[in-house]
Amino acid sequence: MTNFPEAKLVKQFKGTTSLVVPFQPNNESFGKLGLSKEEIDYIKEKQKNKSELVVLNQWHRFLFVLLVPEKQKPDTKEWFRRMGAKIEAKCQEEQLDTVGLALQDETAVLALTEGILLSSYRFYKYFTGSNKKSTYLKRIHAEQGVVSEVKLEEIYNLSKAVCTARTWVNEPQSHLNATQFAKEIREEAEKLGVEVEVWTKDKIEKEKMGGLLAVNRGSEIPPLFVILKYQPKKAVNKNPIVLVGKGVVYDTGGLSLKPTANSMDIMKCDMGGAAAMVGTTLALAANKVDKHVITLIPLTDNRPGKDAYAPGDVITMYDGTTVEVLNTDAEGRMIMADALAYAKQLDPKITIDAATLTGAAERAIGSHASIAMGNAKPKELKALEDAGKEMFDRVVLFPFWDEYLEEMKSDIADLKNIGGGTAGMITAGKFLEHFAPKPYIHIDIAGPAFVSSKKDYTPKGGTGAGVRLLYQYIKNISD
Known part of the structure; x- marks a missing residue:
């Protein structure tokens, strides 16, 4: 493969880092994201239509808003892995090099990381000249204190x-x-x-x-x-x-x-x-x-x-x-x-x-x-x-x-x-x-x-x- 993103912990996310966040409109940390009323109404409409992921372009960064199912199922980890794949695909499309996982649940962060990493695989080895292709995502960041470094390294x-x-x-x-x-x-x-x-x-x-x-x-x-x-x-x-x-x-x-x-x-x-x-x-x-x-x-x-x-x-x-x-x-x-x-x-x-x-x-x-x-x-x-x-x-x-x-x-x-x-x-x-x-x-x-x-x-x-x-x-x- 041409590129395999690194996965590491950071104390805090940079303001320009594209973030993955769960939709929690009454949560203080979600309120700090600076979303307009129109953006929140748009997310709620998507939620009613059973959407799983909403992507917002905030110009200086992207927000990947997860509409997490209310009822947790036995395959919840797999749901987050699948969302990771969708996020990685959008990062590739928009040529984003870094994504931050701003969730407070370790299981969710690890499963998202796994989905993003596995989805990032490309076999581009034999493309040449003008046919050469690139991968863009280079870094996956998670917050210190949310995820164990040992578990992140394991994934x-x-x-x-x-x-x-x-x-x-x-x-x-x-x-x-x-x-x-x-x-x-x-x-x-x-x-x-x-x-x-x-x-x-x-x-x-x-x-x-x-x-x-x-x-x-x-x-x-x-x-x-x-x-x-x-x-x-x-x-x-x-x-x-x-x-x-x-x-x-x-x-x-x-x-x-x-x-x-x-x-x-x-x-x-x-x-x-x-x-x-x-x-x-x-x-x-x-x-x-x-x-x-x-x-x-x-x-x-x-x-x-x-x-x-x-x-x-x-x-x-x-x-x-x-x-x-x-x-x-x-x-x-x-x-x-x-x-x-x-x-x-x-x-x-x-x-x-x-x-x-x-x-x-x-x-x-x-x-x-x-x-x-x-x-x-x-x-x-x-x-x-x-x-x-x-x-x-x-x-x-x-x-x-x-x-x-x-x-x-x-x-x-x-x-x-x-x-x-x-x-x-x-x-x-x-x-x-x-x-x-x-x-x-x-x-x-x-x-x-x-x-x-x-x-x-x-x-x-x-x-x-x-x-x-x-x-x-x-x-x-x-x-």
């Missing part, structure tokens, strides 16, 4: 991690292949004191990660396996929380070639799971969250060239399981299975993966949420669901019955890599469960990871889906 770091994940998803494979992605992961992680280990192809071959090697056979660029270790000294969990992200930097479908229109042309986003898991790790480290986390990222592209693996092949995976390949476009589960099997030796407290895994997930619920399932205890799944609601990075829990695994049994090997024509998001999850340590949660982010249009603070293209969800979930884990 800032989390939002920045989301935007880092968005950029990785938006980057074309020509500029972010497996080698380049691993390099960027290392750079971002080591800035925050996260330990990084990268396995090259020789090591991957020695460890016999058959799934990752098979998918990579059609590629000119060798596979990599990235391991991130974040272990603060006062971590409350001895056994690590293990995160696994699908890192297919570009997916042609392999020999089971995808159609070009509306499919292969956006497959730069097929590493959205990897971006989400690394983004989550960066946010945890930046905010010094007291949780021990290990993140595993298998990286490759999926091409039909060279000695590409083919439908009908039988692959021996990292844990010795044999898999009959019936569709080379079901490649994400092949590389993730090796990573999940490796996770067993880490003795994890819980293992969670995220992947743009199946079209079935998007067809089932669209782009409004991710699909989650697993063999973790119901309270863990409920905690994930609750974290999603709190952050509005939502999940829908799907069944995970053993009957779905029957569809993944092969006639000539232990498993096959695709099931029947229905419930593909669940059969894929059951395939992965075979390799994963327990307890295990699988999150299919195929719907929300990359979207075709902007909505509120979520941009067109890469969204960073999963980062805010998992950050909140992991932060909430008590031991």
Whole structure:
């Protein structure tokens, strides 16, 4: 992105700073804003018409007047995030560089800040010459004494991690292949004191990660396996929380070639799971969250060239399981299975993966949420669901019955890599469960990871889906 606004506390707002204020006509501080009777009547009229935001141009500054709903709802935070997005859009339109949040409620200020920060994201990197575009908002100010500096910094770091994940998803494979992605992961992680280990192809071959090697056979660029270790000294969990992200930097479908229109042309986003898991790790480290986390990222592209693996092949995976390949476009589960099997030796407290895994997930619920399932205890799944609601990075829990695994049994090997024509998001999850340590949660982010249009603070293209969800979930884990 070209610009990411700073968020900081100030003793008082400058007279020329554009302000966000709640509509409180009988409040003394609101009366000091110098509004005319006509302006107040105009705001009241808008309130009657159920408007949520009124923008007043006072020439020396803008006033963003929030018409806050009288009845607070469970999604009040999300209302303020959405208002933040509207305010940011107006700041961009009017080329404002500073906005002050003149509210006396910490929750409201933090949610507004989050909405503004997330909405400020732009992927302008490849515009040149007269086509170059700019972002204008540089500063978000809040009053000292209203908001905790620690909480403001937390929102800032989390939002920045989301935007880092968005950029990785938006980057074309020509500029972010497996080698380049691993390099960027290392750079971002080591800035925050996260330990990084990268396995090259020789090591991957020695460890016999058959799934990752098979998918990579059609590629000119060798596979990599990235391991991130974040272990603060006062971590409350001895056994690590293990995160696994699908890192297919570009997916042609392999020999089971995808159609070009509306499919292969956006497959730069097929590493959205990897971006989400690394983004989550960066946010945890930046905010010094007291949780021990290990993140595993298998990286490759999926091409039909060279000695590409083919439908009908039988692959021996990292844990010795044999898999009959019936569709080379079901490649994400092949590389993730090796990573999940490796996770067993880490003795994890819980293992969670995220992947743009199946079209079935998007067809089932669209782009409004991710699909989650697993063999973790119901309270863990409920905690994930609750974290999603709190952050509005939502999940829908799907069944995970053993009957779905029957569809993944092969006639000539232990498993096959695709099931029947229905419930593909669940059969894929059951395939992965075979390799994963327990307890295990699988999150299919195929719907929300990359979207075709902007909505509120979520941009067109890469969204960073999963980062805010998992950050909140992991932060909430008590031991």
